[in-house]
Amino acid sequence: MNVTWYDALGLFGVGLILAAYFALQAGRAQAHGLGYQLANLIGAALVLLSLMFEFNLSAFVIESAWVLISLYGIVKARRERRTPRS
Structure with missing residues (x-):
């Protein structure tokens, strides 16, 4: 099997997503x-x-x-950090 550079990038992307999800499930990341x-x-x-x-x-x-969805989460989190809590 021949893995092209774009296949490698895609596989790296899949790895990032899976690592993030695993970190979340393992309690090492916050949603x-x-x-x-x-x-x-x-x-x-x-x-x-x-x-x-x-x-x-x-x-x-x-x-x-x-x-x-990720962009939405980033924007939402930034807005929540900017808004003072009562």
Whole structure:
């Protein structure tokens, strides 16, 4: 099997997503933490990049949703940190 550079990037992205999820389940990451959100965002973006060369519709849909949800989480967390608590 020949692994191209874009396959390697996509696999690295999958690894980031899985590592982030494992860290969350193991109690080593927080769902609202920036590191967790960034790992998901970057991982999904890398998978999307690999799909530019070998397209797969179902993978494109799930990774696009993953990017949007991660961005939402990052924005929400930033807003919560800026808002003073009563």
